Structures are given as C-alpha cells and as structure tokens.
Amino acid sequence: MLIEQMVNIPNTFGMDVKTKLFVEYYSLDELRQVLREHKGEQILHIGQGSNLLFTRDFNGVILHSGMARARFLDDETVEAQNGLRLDDLIAQLTDMAYCGLEKLSFIPGEVGASAVQNVGAYGVEAKDVILRVNTIDVETLEERVFTNEECRFGYRDSIFKHELKGKYIVTSVVYKVKPGDASKTREEIIQTRMAKLPTVGETGSAGSFFMNPFIPEEQADELLKQYPDMPHFEVKSSNPQVFESSNLVKIPAAWLIEQCGWKGKTLGGAQVWPKQPLVIVNANNATPEDIIALAAQVSASVKEKFNIDIHPEVNYI
Numbered sequence: 620m621l622i623e624q625m626v627n628i629p630n631t632f633g634m635d636v637k638t639k640l641f642v643e644y645y646s647l648d649e650l651r652q653v654l655r656e657h658k659g660e661q662i663l664h665i666g667q668g669s670n671l672l673f674t675r676d677f678n679g680v681i682l683h684s685g686m687a688r689a690r691f692l693d694d695e696t697v698e699a700q701n702g703l704r705l706d707d708l709i710a711q712l713t714d715m716a717y718c719g720l721e722k723l724s725f726i727p728g729e730v731g732a733s734a735v736q737n738v739g740a741y742g743v744e745a746k747d748v749i750l751r752v753n754t755i756d757v758e759t760l761e762e763r764v765f766t767n768e769e770c771r772f773g774y775r776d777s778i779f780k781h782e783l784k785g786k787y788i789v790t791s792v793v794y795k796v797k798p799g800d801a802s803k804t805r806e807e808i809i810q811t812r813m814a815k816l817p818t819v820g821e822t823g824s825a826g827s828f829f830m831n832p833f834i835p836e837e838q839a840d841e842l843l844k845q846y847p848d849m850p851h852f853e854v855k856s857s858n859p860q861v862f863e864s865s866n867l868v869k870i871p872a873a874w875l876i877e878q879c880g881w882k883g884k885t886l887g888g889a890q891v892w893p894k895q896p897l898v899i900v901n902a903n904n905a906t907p908e909d910i911i912a913l914a915a916q917v918s919a920s921v922k923e924k925f926n927i928d929i930h931p932e933v934n935y936i
C-alpha cells in the first residue's frame with residue numbers, strides 16, 4: 620500500500636489541489652483495510668482524475684487502485700481490474716485480435732470509472748459491452764456483483780452516480796468481447812481523437828465539459844425553423860434518461876456553444892477549446908474559479924440564445 624500525506628491529487632485538468640491523505644492499494648484486502656481504518660472519514664475513489672474538477676483541497680482520503688490486470692474468464696469474457704487504463708485494455712485486446720471495445724479507444728481513464736461514467740464514443744457506450752460490475756460495499760466491506768441491468772446505465776450515467784454514489788467501490792469490470800480484427804478502427808479513432816481533442820499531459824482538460832442536452836420535439840421544431848442547419852437526433856425511448864418521454868431530441872452541445880461564439884474564447888486561464896468547443900481547457904494556469912466562471916458564462920449564453928439548459932458532465936469536487 621502506498622500512503623502519502625498532503626500530496627497533489629492527480630487530475631488531467633492540471634488543478635493544483637492537495638489531499639490530506641492519498642492511498643493507493645494493490646489488493647482487495649488492502650482496500651478493505653484502508654476502508655476499515657478510515658471509516659467515517661470523507662473518502663473519494665478516483666481513477667485518472669480525467670473527469671473531475673477539484674475546486675479546493677480535499678480534506679479526506681483519496682483512494683486509487685494499483686490493481687491493473689486483466690484475464691479471460693472464457694473465450695468471450697474478460698475481467699479487468701479497476702486500476703487498469705481502459706485504453707491499455709483495448710490495446711491489449713486489439714493486439715490479441717479481440718474486438719468489441721475498440722470504439723472506446725483513447726478515452727482517458729481507468730476501468731473502474733468506465734462503469735461509473737458509462738463512457739462512450741462513436742456510438743458505443745460502456746454499457747453495450749459490460750456484462751457485470753464487481754464492487755465492494757464501503758460500509759460492510761462485502762463484495763457485491765451488479766448485473767448490467769442493476770447498474771441502471773444511462774447517458775454518461777449509472778446508479779453509482781446517484782443512489783449509490785460513494786457507497787460502492789468498483790473493483791473490476793467484466794466485458795464481453797469477440798474474436799475479430801479491430802486494429803484499423805482503433806487506429807482511425809486514435810487519429811481522429813488526437814486531431815480534435817487536447818492531449819492529456821499537454822493541455823489540461825476533462826474532455827467534454829458539458830453533456831449534450833435533450834429537448835422536447837416541439838422546441839426542436841421551433842428552433843429548426845430559425846436554424847435549419849441545427850444538427851439534431853431523435854432519441855430512442857429505450858434511453859433510461861428519457862424513458863418517460865419518447866419525443867425528445869438530442870442537440871450537440873458543441874454546436875450550441877459554437878453558435879454562441881465561444882470557440883477559442885478565454886476567461887482568465889481557461890479557454891473553450893478551439894478545435895472542439897465542448898471542451899474547456901486549462902490554457903494558462905487556470906484556477907478552478909476560472910473554469911467554473913467560463914463554464915457558467917457558456918451555459919448562460921446557450922440558455923439565453925436557445926432557451927436550452929446544458930449541464931456539466933465533469934464532476935465538481
């Protein structure tokens with residue numbers, strides 16, 4: 620177990636924030652031990668910190684997994700430990716001529732968070748390839764397996780972000796795979812992403828800052844009269860986030876933000892990424908306040924121009 624006091628918290632936004640205690644564990648027994656020893660304290664389990672905006676120092680225990688192995692359970696099932704980088708898993712599977720996860724290539728972050736966040740790209744979401752999620756109950760320290768259905772996956776969403784937020788630690792994820800060559804798709808996706816998105820380690824960001832909004836069909840029809848080129852996608856009623864209404868339309872937040880003239884604009888050290896306006900970057904020693912203020916101004920102008928609320932995908936801590 621690695622234990623450090625008052626150290627910087629790893630995060631891809633490059634925020635300069637410290638935690639009282641940082642603990643990296645290397646087995647489930649070590650995880651149980653640290654949970655037992657720090658019962659009642661504020662605990663946050665992180666992966667790579669690639670979807671987090673730390674707004675201040677953390678007065679508690681930041682947990683990180685050093686468990687990063689994967690194994691085949693059978694020909695079509697792979698179990699990966701929470702601390703393995705998702706892209707390392709996909710690279711290994713591709714090398715071994717297995718496919719299924721390749722559209723998620725190059726998404727930063729670890730296996731544990733892939734289930735919490737239900738990461739997605741190019742029409743595939745983690746939920747499409749996750750069979751089950753193995754966890755440990757933070758209170759009882761007992762293991763619990765969540766089936767795909769029990770995870771209640773939605774758009775960048777799962778039960779671990781709502782009712783069960785902070786209550787379970789994802790320890791491993793079981794994905795379904797199949798034999799097949801995914802190397803070309805993977806390579807194309809990596810090239811596209813590299814051209815469009817900020818590079819982790821070079822430019823601080825947390826990827827898409829906002830989620831794409833869903834609006835009623837009638838509102839979309841009205842907007843289309845004014846903006847005939849507005850990209851829009853009818854949403855299948857099977858999407859749990861919108862299952863109460865089948866008449867919703869998804870509008871790309873990037874388009875809305877661009878229409879409001881934000882592409883490349885800066886506020887303090889924060890900037891709306893010129894190549895993809897859905898992303899806010901730490902362009903020049905941004906403080907959390909710079910990021911928050913820029914995000915607030917962007918969403919306020921989208922609300923004013925289109926009467927659409929856009930909400931952060933990034934978790935504020």
Ligand SMILES: Cc1cc2nc3c(=O)[nH]c(=O)nc-3n(C[C@H](O)[C@H](O)[C@H](O)COP(=O)(O)OP(=O)(O)OC[C@H]3O[C@@H](n4cnc5c(N)ncnc54)[C@H](O)[C@@H]3O)c2cc1C
Pocket residue numbers: 631663664665666667668669670671701726727728729730731732733735736737738739740775779787788789790816817818819824825826827934
């Ligand atoms: C350049 C860039 C591009 C990106 N592109 C995409 C994209 O295309 N699609 C997409 O979906 N996302 C994208 N993201 C966002 C990010 O990669 C994902 O949200 C990713 O899943 C975060 O993984 P992480 O390991 O860094 O988790 P963190 O950011 O550290 O944590 C995210 C959340 O998960 C929780 N968590 C982490 N690990 C565990 C665990 N083991 N058990 C319980 N809870 C846990 C944390 O407490 C937190 O609430 C991008 C980010 C960046 C920086």
